[in-house]
Structures are given as structure tokens and as C-alpha cells.
Amino acid sequence: MAIQINEKQKMFKLDTKKSSYVIGVSADGYVGHMYYGDRIQPDGNEMSDEDAECLSVLLGGDRDHCIPAYIERDKLNFVDTFSWEYGMPGYGDFREPCLDADCGSGKEALEFFYDGYETLKGKPELEGMPATYSDDCQTLVIHMSEPDLKLGVELYYSVFEEEDAITRWVKVKNNSERNCYLDRVFSLCLDFREGERDLITLHGAWGRERKIYRRSIGEGKQSISSVRGVSSHQENPFMAILEPDATEDRGRVYGINFVYSGNFLAQVEKNQFGHIRTVMGIHPHHFSWKLQPGEIFTAPEAVMVFSDTGIGGMTRNFHDLYRGHLIRGSYRDKKRPILINNWEATYFDFDTEKLWSIAEEAAGLGIEMLVMDDGWFGRRNDDSRSLGDWFANEEKLPGGVKRLADGVRERGLKFGIWVEPEMVNPDSDLFREHPDWILQYRDRDVSRGRNQYVLDIGRKEVRDEIYKRIYTVVKEAEIDYVKWDMNRSLTNVASHAAAQDEQGMVYHRFVLGVYEMQNRLVTDFPELLLENCSSGGGRFDPGMLYYSPQIWCSDDTDAIERLEIQRGTAMVYPLSTMGAHVSDCPNHATHRTTPFDTRGQVALGGTFGYELDVTRIAREDREKIKDQVQMYHKYNDLIREGDYYRIASLPEKRYYDCYMVVSKDKEEALVSFVRVVNRICRWNDRIKLKGLDEDAWYKLDDREGVFSGKMLMSAGIEIHGADKDFEGKLISLKRVLR
Ligand code: DGJ
Secondary structure, rough: OOOOOOOOOEEEEEEEEEEEEEEEEEEOEEEEEEEEEEEEOOOOOOHHHHHHHHHHHHHHHHHHHHOHHHHHEEEHHHHHHEEOOOOOOOOOOOOOOOOOOOOOOOEOOOEEEEEEEEEEEEOOOOOOOOOOOOOEEEEEEEEEEOOOOOOOEEEEEEOOOOOEEEEEEEEEEEEOOOOOEEEEEEEEEEEEEEOOOOOEEEEEEOOOOOOOEEOOOOOOEEEEEEOOOOOOOEOOOEEEEOOOOOOOOEEEEEEEEEOOOEEEEEEEEEEEOOEEEEEEEEEEOOOOOOEEOEEEEEEEEEEEEEOEHHHHHHHHHHHHHHHHHHHOOOOOOOOOOEEEOHHHOOOOOOOHHHHHHHHHHHHHHOEEEEOOOOOOOOOOOOOOOOOOOOOEOOOOOHHHHHHHHHHHHOOOOEEEEEOOEEOOOOOOOHOOOOHHHOOOOOOOOOEEEEEEEEOOOHHHHHHHHHHHHHHHHHHHHHOEEEEEEEOOOOOOOOOOOHHHHHHHHHHHHHHHHHHHHHHHHHHOOOEEEEEEEEEEEEEOOOHHHHOOOOEOOOOOOOOOHHHHHHHHHHOOHHHEEEEOOOEEOOOOOOOOOOOOOHHHHHHHOOOOOOOOOOOOOOOHHHHHHHHHHHHHHHHHHHHHHOOEEEEEOOOOOEEEEEEEEEEOOOOEEEEEEEEEEOOOOOOOOOOOOOOOOOOOEEOOOOOOOEEEHHHHOOOEEOOOOOOOEEEEEEEEEEOOOO
């Protein structure tokens, strides 16, 4: 049973395959956090009074759990040291609070008391928001209430046993007769009694997304955040908190991730007692949610995964959870069509004939879909105009998108388009007609980014109009794929349509608006393949994955740069979600030239596609595309569905990068090795493989003999070949009988 409850002790134990999470209620009715770690007894269906008593003594101790006498005398100290399930301000918990409200008399001290619980079979949806799903998991709801302010809080916990994951979200209800303004509502609070912990986060910049950064958690607060209105290139809404000696393959690791695509805060805080409070939620910056009598606010979902097999175990749990319980739609478990995108091939300089010629050549090479990127609408010949005017540019595309699409299909390819629905250029008919549809503080100056303003997508009439325009193109031209881009951060975040006391809702309404539009799109066109994108990888988060099974990983398509970007992204997100293309050389971003084979090998570790002009590249590269297409068809099932193991990374090894993917049944595996910099006298590097069946025998496709899984994982293999800078090598393994 995933959830065990002891009513007498008011104790709740959530069990996954390898972890337990225990919640207890103090004698005074405070909801406390008791334990999160290795799975502990009792197992089975019941938690007897004796078991609960025992856990209470072990985990709670007399300071934490049942000290009513103390409280009367010294409430402040109790509140300050208690491990809370949801920290509250004002009574002596000086750590970061989770909720902040003004219900008419200024900022209030909040004191929530346990009010009961319920358990649900399966997992309820978070209306209007992305979330993990399952009919089989169990959900616990803890009810709490604030008697003075008449606010109710519900803490939700859904238990995914197989994936060692517990997902959490929070609802706040206004049971009073007056408006309440919620100035923060976090989704997760996790107090650790042990202060010696490391922290892993993912940092970056445009074109350098999600670099892995590990440090030890020091005294005070360390946080990552975004107030850009998107989850951002700079910080990803992910944190891993781990034992200091935890490695890739050993030790306990707690991964947390926010299923949200807007502003966020994730913070760890080590206090005077060496305890760590972790919080995650919508960033309080410019957030003030007006909650009218009877209304409920739902804070987005946060995911916690536990691993006792190091960082790698955490990664594989995230991958399994997201592949099986977050990503939806007809492409969830399917091979994606190999696409060719014209962005780096032509930029804005294309027309129907040009795209047909690319399609013609691509079809002969085995490529399966052509995607027309930016520049097909309005008068868009550069990035200075026409966003919002989602009507075909007849000069470039005579007969419109439909004629172009039909021609592409006649040549044997599927067809996709690029859109950027959340934006408008000042030089556009849309903006001239509706100047008040942008985010703006009254009539004050607005910051432009890439020549564009941000539309007030939180407003229904704005969304409806933009959606109608895009729907029409998709419907008429029978589009198979949409790349949904978003090329600037939000600024001047105020709505012309919102009342003064609702301006603090604009950021979140914007995100909800995007979710609503994307949901409409994938509902209206269930067979459509949606790929999200935000100036490359600026919105690579689980929220987006609920709508699109893949996200463009980075505008940096250089194979060597991509090694690190994709490695960091794969820390949390499955390989099947990472948009990765083979592009031309010298690379447009880095001016580096890498072998065509290596570019193919690196893109194989993502969704795989091309971003070059196939009509102009060298004949031998064109021939190589045919081989790469075969390679994709041969290995994509394994890469999409298998278990991912990091073996060596460029920053650690300095000379090469290596990872492998092993099928769930351990029948086959693929090792990807790229020598980044060659050096002399290097003795052959030995690569210790991972994830194989110790007792099974494997044949490697590049050498004679068969080897046991144990040998390959303990002694390792030497890499034959891949001796030059930037040269790569794939090694395929198959289980054999011996
Ligand atoms: C940014 C994206 O990341 C690129 O791939 C491309 O679609 C451009 N926008 C187009 O403006």
C-alpha cells in the first residue's frame, strides 16, 4: 500500500519502492514533516498503533512531535525548530515561509491547524495547469485551516511507487466573506534535519543552457529563480539535494522539479541548527493573487524523486516519471519523424520554390518532415516586423501555406510551421489595431526585446484572436507539426484590462493563458506534433512537456557545445524530449567545424533532425545523411525508451564525453563516445560500462569476443578509434548466449 495512515497518532506514511515519506500531526494540531529517505517499516497495508508509536518516538523525538507542555511555555522555540510540512510566517518560524496573505488588515501571521485528511485513488488533474497523471497512484490530501482568517489549505501528495516519486501541490481556499490577497503560495516545503548536504542546480545563458553546477550547502540561503516570466535559460526549476559523498552511482539524492513555465523560486536555507529548509514555488516577485470569497487558488505541482543509487538513479527516475506520467499525446511513445528545419539553412530568405527544392532533396535522403521556420507571414523578411499577423506572405508563398504544404506532401514529406503566438511587433497590423493588447504599465514606455512586445495572453480576447489565426493556418494546410517559439523575457508586466488590485495576477495569468492555448491546440489536433522552444532552450521545463513531447534544446547547434548542454538537460529530462539537429559547418554560432558523423552522433542523443540546406552541402555529407537516417531508425527506440547512464563528461575528463543507454530488459545497449581533444601518450582510456546485467554475456559490434556484463562494468573497455579531435564513436552491445 503506497499510503499508510494511523488515525490515533495522526501519522501518514507514503511509500515508494525505495523511499518513505512520513508526516505527523503534533498534539497542538501542527502538521509536521517527520522523515524522507530510505524506505522504512512498517511495510504492508496497515500502520498499527504500536508501529506509529515507534515511528513517532524515533522520528519525532520529544522536541518535535508531542510536547504540549513546552508549547505553552515556549511556543516561539517550538515553532522555530519544528519541521513543518508547510512553513508559516509570524509565530516564530524564521525560515522561509510558504504562504503570505493579506486579508484586509495588512500582512498576517498565519497559523494553520490540522483539519483532517482524505485519500484518493489515482490523481486529480490540476485544472488549467500541467501535471503528472496516473489512474493507479494514490493521493493523500491533508486539510488545514486558519481559524482567524478563515483560510483553508489543502496539501496534496501523489505517490508514484515505481518511479520513487512523490508529487505535491497546494490549494488555498478563502472561506471568509472578504477578499484575501495571496502574496506567495509555494508548492513544496521540505525540511531536512541533516545539514551536511550538497546541491546540484542547472545554470546557463542563451546558447549555453543547463550547465551542471554542484556545491555544498552553506549557512544561510542559496536560491535559484526566474523573474523573466519563463523558466529561463539562466536557471532551470530543478534542484538536487544530496549526501556530500553521493556520486553518479552511489548515495542518496533528492531531486525536485517544478511543473511550471513561469517565474519560480527554489531555495535551500541552512539555519542556526544546521537544518535545511527547501522551498519551491511561484516566485513572490510581483505576485499577489486576489482570492474572492469562496474561491480557490491552486499552486502548481512540484515533483520530488528519491534515489539511493546516486545522481544517475535520480535522473532515471525523472526520465521514467516524465515519459510515463507527464508527456501526453500520440507521439508520447512513438518515434518522431526526422525533420529538416530551414532556419539555419535560409533564415528569412526563402520562398515556396526554395522550400520545395529542400523537400525534394531531403525526401531522397530519407528525411520525413520539412519545417518552415520564422518568416512565412505578414511582411516578415527580418525580425523587425509582423509578429501577430499570422497570414501567409503571398510574395514568398504564392497560393499560401496550403499550396506549399501540399507540394511538400507530394514530395513525400510531412509539413510543419513555426509560430510565436505570445508576441507582437510594433510594426504589425495586429498592434496597430490593438495597441492595448500588450503588457504595459498604463501609457508608459515598454522595453522592446528582439523588436517585439509581449502580448497580454492572460486576456481571453487576446488569446482567442491569436489562436483563431493560428488554428486557421494549421487546419487549412493540414499541418503535422508546430514549433511554438518565444523569444524574449516578460517586462512591463501589467495589463490594460486588469483592475489595480489584480495587476499582481498578470504574470501567472500569462502562464495559464499559454497553457490554455497549447491545450486547445493539442486537443483540436490530436495527431499534431508540438515542439516548444524559447530562443533555444529558455523554457525547457516539465510544464511545457505536458503539452509538447519535445522542446528545442538550444540555439547552439555546435556538436561539441551540445555535449554539455544535452548532458545537463538530460540530468532531469528524457533524451526523447531534447530537440537536437545536425547543422552546417562552420557552425553559425561558434564557427567551429566538426565532422559530419559526430554531428549526427550527438543529434542522435536527442530527437534527431537537420537544420541545413541539403541542396548545398557537400555530396559526401548528403550520402552520410542516408546512413544517419538508418542509424536513427536502428537506435531510436533504445534511446527514447532506455535507461540513460552518464559515464564521463567533458568538464570532468577534459578530453572526452561518454554516455550510454541500456534497454529496460538489458538485452541491448549503445555507448556514445566523443573525443573532444586528443592528446599524446594518453594510454587508451578505459570506459567502465553501466547498467548491464552482470551475469549476461554481451557482444560488442566493434570487436571480437563476448564479455560478461560484470567484466564490462568492472574492467571496462578500451575505445578503439575516435583518435582525432571531435571524432566520435558509437558502440552497440547485444546480449548473446554463451
Ligand atoms: C529562436 C529559435 O530558437 C530558432 O530556432 C528560430 O526558430 C528563431 N527563433 C526564429 O526566429
